[in-house]
Amino acid sequence: MILNEHQILERMLTDDPERRIVVTPILDPVQQFGPSSLDVRLGPDFEVVRTSRLTHLDPLKEPAEIAGDVARYTESTVIQPGEPFVLHPGEFALASTLEFIRLPYDIAARLEGRSTWGRLGLEIHATAGFVDPGFSGALTFELKNAGQVPLPLYAGLRIAQLAFFELSEPSRLPYRQKRYTKYAGRLGTAGSRYFQDPEYVALRNAARRAKSTSSEEA
Amino acid sequence: MAREHVYGTMEHAWKQLEWSAVERARAVGFACRLDRQLEAVAAVADRPESRLAQRLRAELQEAVTGGPGGASPDTAALFAAVEAIHEQLAYLPKLTLPAGVRVFLRALFDQEWNENVVVAAVSKPRWPVGPEAAAGSPDRPVTVMPRADMRNPLMWPLIAVQGASVAGWSDAEERVRRAAGPGVWFALAEALLPAGAGSSAEAEAQALWQRGRDELLAAGRLYDDALELAAALADGILISAKRVGAKGLDGQPAGGPDGEASGERAEVYRKLSAVRDVPAQAVEILSAGWIHWYGHAAPKLLAAGDWQRMREIVDGVDDVLCRSLDVAAIHRFYATEGASA
Numbered sequence: 001m002i003l004n005e006h007q008i009l010e011r012m013l014t015d016d017p018e019r020r021i022v023v024t025p026i027l028d029p030v031q032q033f034g035p036s037s038l039d040v041r042l043g044p045d046f047e048v049v050r051t052s053r054l055t056h057l058d059p060l061k062e063p064a065e066i067a068g069d070v071a072r073y074t075e076s077t078v079i080q081p082g083e084p085f086v087l088h089p090g091e092f093a094l095a096s097t098l099e100f101i102r103l104p105y106d107i108a109a110r111l112e113g114r115s116t117w118g119r120l121g122l123e124i125h126a127t128a129g130f131v132d133p134g135f136s137g138a139l140t141f142e143l144k145n146a147g148q149v150p151l152p153l154y155a156g157l158r159i160a161q162l163a164f165f166e167l168s169e170p171s172r173l174p175y176r177q178k179r180y181t182k183y184a185g186r187l188g189t190a191g192s193r194y195f196q197d198p199e200y201v202a203l204r205n206a207a208r209r210a211k212s213t214s215s216e217e218a
Numbered sequence: 219m220a221r222e223h224v225y226g227t228m229e230h231a232w233k234q235l236e237w238s239a240v241e242r243a244r245a246v247g248f249a250c251r252l253d254r255q256l257e258a259v260a261a262v263a264d265r266p267e268s269r270l271a272q273r274l275r276a277e278l279q280e281a282v283t284g285g286p287g288g289a290s291p292d293t294a295a296l297f298a299a300v301e302a303i304h305e306q307l308a309y310l311p312k313l314t315l316p317a318g319v320r321v322f323l324r325a326l327f328d329q330e331w332n333e334n335v336v337v338a339a340v341s342k343p344r345w346p347v348g349p350e351a352a353a354g355s356p357d358r359p360v361t362v363m364p365r366a367d368m369r370n371p372l373m374w375p376l377i378a379v380q381g382a383s384v385a386g387w388s389d390a391e392e393r394v395r396r397a398a399g400p401g402v403w404f405a406l407a408e409a410l411l412p413a414g415a416g417s418s419a420e421a422e423a424q425a426l427w428q429r430g431r432d433e434l435l436a437a438g439r440l441y442d443d444a445l446e447l448a449a450a451l452a453d454g455i456l457i458s459a460k461r462v463g464a465k466g467l468d469g470q471p472a473g474g475p476d477g478e479a480s481g482e483r484a485e486v487y488r489k490l491s492a493v494r495d496v497p498a499q500a501v502e503i504l505s506a507g508w509i510h511w512y513g514h515a516a517p518k519l520l521a522a523g524d525w526q527r528m529r530e531i532v533d534g535v536d537d538v539l540c541r542s543l544d545v546a547a548i549h550r551f552y553a554t555e556g557a558s559a
Contacts, residue, residue, distance in 0.1 A: 005486065005490070006486070006489070009489055009490060009492070009493065012493050013492055013493065022455060024455065024456055024458070024459055024461075024495060025456075025458050025459030025495040025497070025545065025546075025549050026459075026493045026494060026495045027495065027549055027552055027553070027557070028494070028557065029463070029490040029491060029492075029493050029494050030487060030490060030491075033490050043545070044317075044544050044545075044548060045544075067261060068260070068261050068262075068268065071258075071261035071262050072261070072262055078316070078317035078318070078544070079317075080317060080320075080321060080547075081321075081547050081548045081550075081551035082551060098545055098548060100455060100456035100458075100541075102455065136454065138541075155548045156548045156549075156551065156552050156557075185454065185534075187456065187537050187538060187541040188537075188541055
């Protein structure tokens with residue numbers, strides 16, 4: 001069931017912490033509430049990949065080495081109030097919601113763009129618009145300018161909206177209690193930690209074995 | 219006495235910490251912050267610097283935990299070891315200062331803050347306090363902080379103390395105290411550490427710390443608001459704003475954007491006003507941060523035996539305070555410039 005504005009509000013105001021949706025700050029509820037969604041705003045921090053010295057990201061390197069690569073090739077920018085971050089046509093950047101969001105165990109959410117910005121060509125996520133029950137932190141935007149003109153983006157703009165869904169019963173494996181979570185509790189923009197996925201442990205082991213076999217044969 | 223808040227219950231308003239625990243928490247906290255700095259440097263530096271940073275991290279961890287089978291050193295020895303490692307930052311690349319530092323200074327002083335004052339993070343592990351802080355001159359408008367404290371907003375008021383001196387303000391500490399609240403005395407006390415047991419520096423640090431505590435407890439509305447924010451902090455929630463709309467449910471109808479004074483839509487808008495937030499002031503965020511540090515985070519930090527857990531506790535406090543100050547500044551911008559429907 002998708003929540004309407006009244007049900008979202010009721011969940012935000014409830015005294016029961018196990019049912020409460022936390023979204024803070026709400027700068028202007030009249031602007032932000034829709035019939036079945038809540039607008040969220042752009043935060044001040046951005047991450048852009050500098051490609052000039054980067055051939056590719058090798059997921060089979062050691063995780064610490066990849067983390068170093070990612071840090072070296074990522075440019076972090078924090079903008080001040082009233083200062084623009086200009087996203088050029090075709091450019092991709094990571095950003096995050098201004099709001100801190102915490103979902104109870106029986107509510108999932110979906111992050112969607114706003115048509116106002118869609119008409120200008122701004123995409124706010126590539127594939128990851130789903131928010132698990134129990135999520136806590138800032139949501140990451142995967143911004144892309146699919147339009148023809150550069151877009152000056154300011155922190156605090158309402159560029160996206162959240163729709164909330166009630167589960168028929170609470171999750172028993174909510175996001176912040178899962179064993180493998182890479183982004184739980186992040187308060188700002190978080191880059192990909194794809195290399196921490198356990199699948200890569202197996203892939204690295206296989207690659208090492210193949211390398212040692214071929215050097216023995218040589 | 220339990221106190222109900224929007225996001226939780228604060229069981230104890232102010233938890234008194236033993237002086238030895240204040241000192242120890244500063245030492246361990248500073249070590250964690252130095253480790254965070256070294257970790258970030260290791261990630262972006264070239265290979266030789268990266269290796270040096272990794273080695274220093276290992277030394278630091280051993281200094282705090284005592285290494286395998288070892289015992290953690292006493293607080294004075296720990297401070298000495300951490301400070302020696304901090305000095306090594308001189309050989310490593312510098313990280314960019316968080317943008318939030320300038321946002322914070324503007325939030326505290328608005329137009330009074332001299333935007334030409336340089337804020338520099340240095341490898342010297344001690345904050346300049348007392349006469350040292352007033353040593354700057356308008357010809358050399360420079361303020362400094364230890365690099366480990368770059369992302370520790372609780373200590374940022376000490377930049378303001380130096381900046382106020384550079385700007386030639388009389389009674390700099392008092393003026394910063396008026397803007398930054400009683401927390402400035404805690405910051406000044408911690409900046410004097412380590413102070414030898416029984417020394418005059420220790421007596422001075424204790425007196426500053428007690429002054430901070432007394433003024434905070436007597437701060438009336440500021441204390442109440444800071445307590446509410448501290449309860450949210452303990453729950454891991456951003457404290458950039460205070461909810462003011464809850465009273466609206468019982469108050470007068472707020473009306474909608476089209477001037478509807480009655481009817482179903484007006485009722486919906488009236489109810490929505492219950493979740494309206496106002497930006498928290500920097501002084502409230504800092505005061506909440508100190509209440510949380512001494513009442514919640516520091517005791518947890520001292521009880522933690524695992525280095526990773528210590529880092530999580532300290533990073534958790536610094537990250538949420540930095541983010542809260544940044545978000546509050548944006549919120550304040552729109553509230554001031556008038557972006558209401």
